[in-house]
Amino acid sequence: MVTLTLDQIGARYGRRTILEDASTPALKGGVLTALVGANAAGKSTLFRRIAGQMRGTGAVRLTGATKDDLRYMPQDTAMTAALTVYESIILALKQGAGGWRLSASELASVDSVLQRFGIAHLAERQLPELSGGQRQAVSIAQTLVTRPKVVLMDEPTSALDLYRQYEVLEALRSYAAETGAVMILALHDLNQVMRACETAIALSQGRILASGPALEVLTPALISQIYGIESRVERCSRGCPMMIVDGPAVPRSA
Numbered sequence: 120m121v122t123l124t125l126d127q128i129g130a131r132y133g134r135r136t137i138l139e140d141a142s143t144p145a146l147k148g149g150v151l152t153a154l155v156g157a158n159a160a161g162k163s164t165l166f167r168r169i170a171g172q173m174r175g176t177g178a179v180r181l182t183g184a185t186k187d188d189l190r191y192m193p194q195d196t197a198m199t200a201a202l203t204v205y206e207s208i209i210l211a212l213k214q215g216a217g218g219w220r221l222s223a224s225e226l227a228s229v230d231s232v233l234q235r236f237g238i239a240h241l242a243e244r245q246l247p248e249l250s251g252g253q254r255q256a257v258s259i260a261q262t263l264v265t266r267p268k269v270v271l272m273d274e275p276t277s278a279l280d281l282y283r284q285y286e287v288l289e290a291l292r293s294y295a296a297e298t299g300a301v302m303i304l305a306l307h308d309l310n311q312v313m314r315a316c317e318t319a320i321a322l323s324q325g326r327i328l329a330s331g332p333a334l335e336v337l338t339p340a341l342i343s344q345i346y347g348i349e350s351r352v353e354r355c356s357r358g359c360p361m362m363i364v365d366g367p368a369v370p371r372s373a
């Protein structure tokens with residue numbers, strides 16, 4: 120089984136400490152894990168540390184996978200290259216190695232991600248012509264085409280419409296279940312987290328306040344602490360947990 124454990128991760132930009140002693144129990148593969156926290160809490164910085172793009176204290180421990188099996192999809196992905204969607208996914212698959220000849224199984228992988236993320240109809244379109252939501256779906260497909268075992272995605276649904284958010288989260292869930300990959304998604308929509316993610320990590324000012332089953336982490340007390348928002352978690356008529364926002368925990372002065 121693939122697992123990822125954070126052991127006292129720290130990170131700084133210059134003299135500014137951004138992450139301190141960020142630790143988690145072993146995060147299991149096969150399910151989605153949400154990384155939640157307010158703007159500037161340090162979510163992207165934590166991803167950069169896990170992906171090895173930044174140095175710092177502490178250790179990232181993997182079992183059942185190596186750093187080579189990890190893919191990180193940052194928040195903003197530029198798509199200015201004069202490539203079609205199809206070519207860009209082949210490029211992500213090849214990553215400069217092994218020449219340009221594609222095996223039957225590689226061709227099948229490209230077709231599979233195009234189908235899975237609902238972008239097969241865009242295969243011949245040029246990247247710079249895509250809408251924001253289309254770019255985001257292509258970026259997800261590029262990230263998963265190599266079938267990585269450890270996946271970090273920074274706000275993968277932020278540009279998607281309601282239908283696509285649902286479709287993409289379901290596709291990510293099925294990818295995790297099928298491959299056993301550890302998948303950590305930074306998400307701001309806590310209802311998405313409750314619906315799609317089994318586990319959650321809550322980050323506040325560079326420290327992990329809680330990690331574990333999503334519904335146990337996302338308590339009204341924790342939401343108040345990290346976002347300053349009064350909320351309730353109630354079951355809808357179909358039995359799904361929903362977060363209802365009541366307003367600021369402490370009214371902001373005008």
Ligand SMILES: Nc1ncnc2c1ncn2[C@@H]1O[C@H](COP(=O)(O)OP(=O)(O)OP(=O)(O)O)[C@@H](O)[C@H]1O
Pocket residue numbers: 132137156157158159160161162163164165194
């Ligand atoms: N390259 C950088 N140089 C200096 N400071 C940075 C850099 N990148 C981020 N920071 C600072 O680190 C802190 C954490 O930023 P980070 O992007 O990790 O937050 P985040 O939780 O991902 O936020 P958001 O939800 O707004 O995307 C912020 O105060 C930010 O200004």
